[in-house]
Amino acid sequence: MNTSIATLLEHKGGAVKTVPVSFSVSEAVKEMNRHKIGCVLVMDGERLAGIFTERDVLTRVVAAELDPKTTPVTRVMTGNVLTASPDATVQQMMDIFAEKRCRHMPVTKDGRVIGMISIGDVSRWVSIENRAEAESLRQYISGGLSG
Ligand code: AMP
Numbered sequence: 284m285n286t287s288i289a290t291l292l293e294h295k296g297g298a299v300k301t302v303p304v305s306f307s308v309s310e311a312v313k314e315m316n317r318h319k320i321g322c323v324l325v326m327d328g329e330r331l332a333g334i335f336t337e338r339d340v341l342t343r344v345v346a347a348e349l350d351p352k353t354t355p356v357t358r359v360m361t362g363n364v365l366t367a368s369p370d371a372t373v374q375q376m377m378d379i380f381a382e383k384r385c386r387h388m389p390v391t392k393d394g395r396v397i398g399m400i401s402i403g404d405v406s407r408w409v410s411i412e413n414r415a416e417a418e419s420l421r422q423y424i425s426g427g428l429s430g
Pocket of ligand 1: 322334335336337338339360361363364365366384385386387388389
């Protein structure tokens, strides 16, 4: 839980899927489906302009009966993007996901996006850590009993 986000990114890699601000919702969704991901960052050149997730497709496009082909992604994205530092911990990330009720966090360093962490990445990591800790306790107990 004290593992840094930088360590998670070392394992996962820093690839981030982005779309330009000129894209329609339809084009952004095609990109998400092509990569089998639930979220894209919307970029205005080098600047992070927003984040667009599958939740936005449901609540801001489908429920609002907007036409995905003619709706610019900028109209339905979240413009005020929360980002994390690579020095943040897995525990801090879990707290933010729970508090802010979102599942994606771009990681930035010196104002540049260097990766993306999802709630799935964090829970996978916690599960691996828990299994490793349980195994080491099992070994400690069985070693202690036989010794
Ligand atoms: P999610 O649960 O990640 O699909 O997103 C739920 C809502 O939060 C959607 O409206 C997203 O656009 C928004 N959202 C997701 N991640 C972030 C983030 N890092 N910063 C700001 N808003 C976000």
